[in-house]
Amino acid sequence: xxxxxxxxxxxxxxxxxxxxxxxxxxxxxxxxxxxxxxxxxxxxxxxxxxxxxxxxxxxxxxxxxxxxxxxxxxxxxxxxxxxxxxxxxxxxxxxxxxxxxxxxxxxxxxxxxxxxxxxxxxxxxxxxxxxxxxxxxxxxxxxxxxxxxxxxxxxxxxxxxxxxxxxxxxxxxxxxxxxxxxxxxxxxxxxxxxxxxxxxxxxxxxxxxxxxxxxxxxxxxxxxxxxxxxxxxxxxxxxxxxxxxxxxxxxxxxxxxxxxxxxxxxxxxxxxxxxxxxxxxxx
Amino acid sequence: xxxxxxxxxxxxxxxxxxxxxxxxxxxxxxxxxxxxxxxxxxxxxxxxxxxxxxxxxxxxxxxxxxxxxxxxxxxxxxxxxxxxxxxxxxxxxxxxxxxxxxxxxxxxxxxxxxxxxxxxxxxxxxxxxxxxxxxxxxxxxxxxxxxxxxxxxxxxxxxxxxxxxxxxxxxxxxxxxxxxxxxxxxxxxxxxxxxxxxxxxxxxxxxxxxxxxxxxxxxxxxxxxxxxxxxxxxxxxxxxxxxxxxxxxxxxxxxxxxxxxxxxxxxxxxxxxxxxxxxxxxxxxxxxxxxxxxxxxxx
Numbered sequence: 001x002x003x004x005x006x007x008x009x010x011x012x013x014x015x016x017x018x019x020x021x022x023x024x025x026x027x028x029x030x031x032x033x034x035x036x037x038x039x040x041x042x043x044x045x046x047x048x049x050x051x052x053x054x055x056x057x058x059x060x061x062x063x064x065x066x067x068x069x070x071x072x073x074x075x076x077x078x079x080x081x082x083x084x085x086x087x088x089x090x091x092x093x094x095x096x097x098x099x100x101x102x103x104x105x106x107x108x109x110x111x112x113x114x115x116x117x118x119x120x121x122x123x124x125x126x127x128x129x130x131x132x133x134x135x136x137x138x139x140x141x142x143x144x145x146x147x148x149x150x151x152x153x154x155x156x157x158x159x160x161x162x163x164x165x166x167x168x169x170x171x172x173x174x175x176x177x178x179x180x181x182x183x184x185x186x187x188x189x190x191x192x193x194x195x196x197x198x199x200x201x202x203x204x205x206x207x208x209x210x211x212x213x214x215x216x217x218x219x220x221x222x223x224x225x226x227x228x229x230x231x232x233x234x235x236x237x238x239x240x241x242x243x244x245x246x247x248x249x250x251x252x253x254x255x256x257x258x259x260x261x262x263x264x265x266x267x268x269x270x271x272x273x274x275x276x277x278x279x280x281x282x283x
Numbered sequence: 284x285x286x287x288x289x290x291x292x293x294x295x296x297x298x299x300x301x302x303x304x305x306x307x308x309x310x311x312x313x314x315x316x317x318x319x320x321x322x323x324x325x326x327x328x329x330x331x332x333x334x335x336x337x338x339x340x341x342x343x344x345x346x347x348x349x350x351x352x353x354x355x356x357x358x359x360x361x362x363x364x365x366x367x368x369x370x371x372x373x374x375x376x377x378x379x380x381x382x383x384x385x386x387x388x389x390x391x392x393x394x395x396x397x398x399x400x401x402x403x404x405x406x407x408x409x410x411x412x413x414x415x416x417x418x419x420x421x422x423x424x425x426x427x428x429x430x431x432x433x434x435x436x437x438x439x440x441x442x443x444x445x446x447x448x449x450x451x452x453x454x455x456x457x458x459x460x461x462x463x464x465x466x467x468x469x470x471x472x473x474x475x476x477x478x479x480x481x482x483x484x485x486x487x488x489x490x491x492x493x494x495x496x497x498x499x500x501x502x503x504x505x506x507x508x509x510x511x512x513x514x515x516x517x518x519x520x521x522x523x524x525x526x527x528x529x530x531x532x533x534x535x536x537x538x539x540x541x542x543x544x545x546x547x548x549x550x551x552x553x554x555x556x557x558x559x560x561x562x563x564x565x566x567x568x569x570x571x572x573x574x575x576x577x578x579x580x581x582x
Contacts, residue, residue: 011465028434032382032390039393084305091299104303106559107310113487113555114313114548115494117521121528121544122313125320148306178295199381206383209496209521213529233385240389241501248393255386262381 033259040256043249048257052221053235053250061246063254065221066235069136072223073215073231074205076140081147082197088148089155089193090181096160105156112149119145120210128214136222136229139215143204150203154196158189195269202265206258208233232258314548321542323535380438388501391431396502399427403514423504424516431502432492440488447480448473483561490554494547496521520547 047062054061088104095101123142128134162185170180186193216228217238223229232254239251403426451473459469474481504516505526520543528540 007465007468011467014467014470028430029438031394032387032434035390035394036386084302087299087302088306091296091303094299095296100300100303104306106556107306109559110310110552110555111306113490113494113551114310115496115521115551117494117496117524118313118317118544118548118551121524121541122316124528125316125541126312145309148309152306176291176295178291181295203381206381206385208383208385209525212525216529233383236385236389237497237501240385240392251389255389258383259386262383263378266378266381 036252036255036259039249039252040259043253044256048250048253053219061250063232063235063250063257065218066230066232066254067257068221068223069215069218069229069231070205070233072136072225072229073139073143073211074201076137076225077143077147077204078197078201080141080144081151081200085148085151085200086155086193089152090159090186092152092156093159094177094181104152108149108152111145112153116146116207116209120212120214123210123214133226134214134216134228136215136225136227139211139229139231140225142210142214143207146207146210147200147204150200151193151197154200155189155193158192158196159185161192162188191272191275195272198265199269202262205261206233208237212237314545314552317541317545317548321538321545324538324542327535328539384435384495384497387431387435388498391427391498391502395431396423396427399424399430423502424514425503426514428499428503428517428519431498432495435495435498436488436492439491440484443484443487444481447477447484450480451476479561479564483558486554486558486561490551490558493550493554494521496525500525 049062049067050064051062052064088108092101092104092108119142123138123145127138127141166188167180167185170184171177175183211231211234215231215234217234218228218230236251236254236258239247239254242248455476456469456473459472464472499519500522503519503522505518505522506516507518507523524540524543528537
């Protein structure tokens, strides 16, 4: 075979190898989605959303308390993380060149990489140990910690996308820096930032490890912030590791709800960004 | 007038900077608080904590070797799988990266573990004699944990690698084609160009795998024994904290678990700094090559 022929053969082999790697990576992922949907649909019904868990052995029942718990915990997390995340994002983009901004950026990346279980440990020491009480508040605090760096980095990136001429225009009209940011730059990037917040919410709604010993678990319906509270993820964990068939069915249904939340949020975010991009392209 | 304006600007800078400082304070706070809480265990066991295999809450003796071993072993195994370069199927991989780990764990327990058990039992006896495959074929164990980690890390590593490869200047690839390179040779050149960034991506993936808790806890079998066997139930650092923390009643037990968390945190710091450095240094070479004179000199 000529050298050129050999090189061409090697090239096609390599491209085939890449395609094979893609397939190999996608097969398990497709399998996971397939099982979650097929198993989940079988056990998902209206009662799942409206009823409380039943005692072991009794058929039926649902996860109404866990769904409410997940909503409360995510709300608490957002209340803590959105202001801190957005404002520190503003700082990073406004003073992008400064040393301190680089330090904040590094802190955000590190916080983002801290294993969720370690975040849970920290929240336990700070928010559970002093009060000798697992609480929804502690769980929300742990989730908020995970949310801050995501929101901060998204805000920073989106603010940097806003054309510099808009900011310069505002400053040239005599606006102070704060006014330029809050009246001109931030509104321009707002849809994107909201999208980022929705994605961050979707991600923390799926977290389990930081909740295990902060929000803990609760078999009853609770909306008190000072009491332990259950969540979809912790409930799925309890059911999946338990020995009963009924529990396993409920766990699959819970997993389907979790995956749907994530998929719907991602799709919405994608649609929103696409509209944004089109707007930018037009202007 | 200009004076009041500049004062407002200073106030704005300090005000927003204070929020930025919260992030730095949080990272430092996590390190300090974990260190304080793990003091009793550090004082009592010292370095032997990381060398011994004993984990006995009842008699109050703790050694973390099994967890370190399990963590490293499972993370490395997971990374061996996605070694091949992946082409982007961007949207799908990004969605899959967002699936909660508890869902992976659920799938692991009910689908993957039985499948692995079937493979293990069907292995011929001659192979089972090897230390790599010794132990009862439970399905729960290192092999299942490594597989589930690999599945979870793939979308992560491939999406970062894709971004790094996208940052390779088109001129690089066009040049390769212009010289008559085949597709493979052009890709090889691009990968070589982006190598530091890809190594950074792999390290971040390793970080993911090391800190992953729930899915691993559910399939690794949770047994504090050091073993080379892929079939043996083992433990990881994150898994032991998740499993035992809520039950840790006395101070020393708690402290030992927090010390494990502290080490996970320190490893995070190291891996993060190192991979950021790699990606930064890559960004710098990019700028250098963009200048024609430098590029000529390099050629």
